[in-house]
Amino acid sequence: MAHTKNADKENALVVGGGIGGLATALALSKVGYETTVAEQAEAFGEVGAGLQLGPNAIRILDSWGLLDKVSQIGFHPENIIMKDALTGEEITRMPLGEEFQERYGAPYIVIHRTDLHAILLDACRAAGTRLLTDTRIEEVTEGPEGAVAQAADGRRFEADVVIGADGLHSNLRKEFVGDEVVASGYVAYRGTIPADAIEDEQDLNDVVVWAGPGCHLVQYRLRAGAVLNIVAVFESQKFLRGEENFGDVEELDAIFADCHPRVRHSVEHIGRQRRWPLFDREPADFWGEGRVVLLGDAAHPMLQYLAQGCCQALEDAKTLEVLAGRHSTGSATPWPQVISDFTEIRVPRTGEVQTRARLFGEICHADGGSRLMRNELLKREDLNLFNYADWIYLDRIQPLIDEDTRTHQAAYA
Template sequence: MVHNVVFPTERALVVGGGIGGLATAMSLKRSGLPVRVVEQAPEFGEIGAGLQLGPNATRILDSWGLMDKVRKVGVEPRRLVLRDAVNGQELAALDLQGDFLERYGSPYVVIHRTDLHAILLEACREAGVELSTGTRIASVVQHDHGTVAESDDGRTFPADVTFGADGLRSALRDELVGDSVIPSGFVAYRGTVPIDQVPDEQGLDDVVCWVAPNAHVVQYRLRAGSVLNVVATFRSPGFDRGEPEYGTPGELEAVFGDCHPRVREAVSHVGTQRRWPLFDREPADFWGEGRVVLTGDAAHPMLQYLAQGCCQALEDARTLEVLLADRGAGPVDWPQLVRRFTETRVPRTAEVQRRARFFGEICHAAGATRSLRNALLAHADDLSEYTDWLYAGTVADRVAPSRPLSLT
């Protein structure tokens, strides 16, 4: 029990130093608040491979003055392409240049996860965010005027508000929401290969998603075009049999064995040393209470089929910035701001979570459903009706908060 705590003025604590946590810290610091980020790992860093940043995310990075750095290490693909992984047929394509840029006001960029994390980490350091590693938060206690987070080695971190950005398996979510992660039964294998080692360069300027029954492969360039990123995802027969170690390399090979030669060649580039079982959670009705609130994957973990996990974390951060700008002079009423934040973001992120699941079902269609999907997509000329809801303006795009914020 912590007694006689003196709460710092307007100090915010962010638990978790991944992309979502750093973005949250960035938005708070830009709002003029002292911020401390605590990360349980011994050093800041990210694992994984590529990220896709839609215009809803790049507009935010641009507002923070980071797009030049993002463009330098990222790639702006020519198209998003959906192909049938069995016969190689192009099913649908979205041009990411020209009208797309004019329509959404910002580019579509693919970037290595570690590169974006490094950009945000540098920006936080330059802005004066306090950064602490080797700190695992065991509990957070609320008081009338603040919060006290306690690490598992007994250190305490008083603050006026605590943001839980501690990912899919968030300990803070366990306390606030009390739900469980949901295994999808799908497993991903990831890999990168130098572009000069890819024999067939056709379509490498695009983001290509090869869709197969209960499986898909995504490929696109990273790191200024120097490497090809490949992700192979499939529903594991072992999972359906109840095996604890499901999704083996043998299953990977078998699932894609009858696919188009270009798909089999792409799958040959993924590493088999590590598998990534895919999980999400049901959308929650709330992520915050009083002075404790979740952001990013802790708040709305989603399957990757719309490439929006990172993008929605950035929207969270930018929305906080807009709400803080709206508050006017004087100290922050954190319970009220937490309420407004969750009321604004819960409906939006719940829609993305649900649609991500649905798009996964479309990608993985089999039998007659696959044939119907292919036939319908062949007649889809204007794909903007499927993208406006995701990429067009949201609360997070407001630049000059001079009018009351609508929560509808």
């Protein structure tokens, strides 16, 4: 069965119904495109726990009218704090209050992954997005006037453009890049507990990163502060030795055994039913062409140390919205040019975030003399963390909108 294009309205097929895919469908619907999301699972949903949304992501959610919902169900932390996981001493902090919000034009919000996904899913439904489950897209071919996506069950989908947002293990990426995921050797355990179950209320209103040798622990509130999200990450020695079943609970307990009592206490509350090996890929300079392109984790999967995986997927979606929106009325969208412009803008940006995420992981997990040097440098009284955060939080999208406005004003001058 073939699902044909709407002859009266340009349409986009988004492959993958995660946060990046839903955000892209919503973004394109905002500028007049008919959107379809093809999700291979039996139902739309997300697994995992907390997400940190920096102001670069919050500005975008606000532009889609979703900030109130995100604010209500998320949590506004007061600071981001780094502490030494062995001694418990504070290394540095970034206040997230008025000065931060004025500088970056938006707050910092933490939210449960499933909550953000549900907000985007509801927004897509309200926008009229066609939402398909049990739909695994295996191949995409294109012609001069459109693209055809072939599903595993034989269905064919015609679209003006196909966007691959099918995650870390993207099936579509195999066609364009052909690389393999990179195992970091680190493993994460995640969980949430009721916030009122924590006896020590110190720092509960902050995002706290406990940095240790080859490990770290992150904690912050979720769901309007009702639950505490805890993530423990460590380098698996069993992985380094080439053992297949690496990163087990025995390793988890062993590596945090010498940490500060508060860290050990938090580790006791972490869910142990599932371990999450951490992967990324090498930055790629080619995400597609013509009428097919990758975005989100399919294009630039990154380690979580800068909390930017979701944020960069939202930046992708908003950039595509701005570029496609320039052509949403009048003649047909020149998708090959739009995709060329999109990758020219986004490839350097996301490649930098991927690379710096790896670097920050090394800083966070420093040992020996490197750990002591890190602590001393970050405790300097003259250190202004805003200077180190500008590159990631300052607005990269508004200049595109301004450029678009100038172009239209010139056309009608």
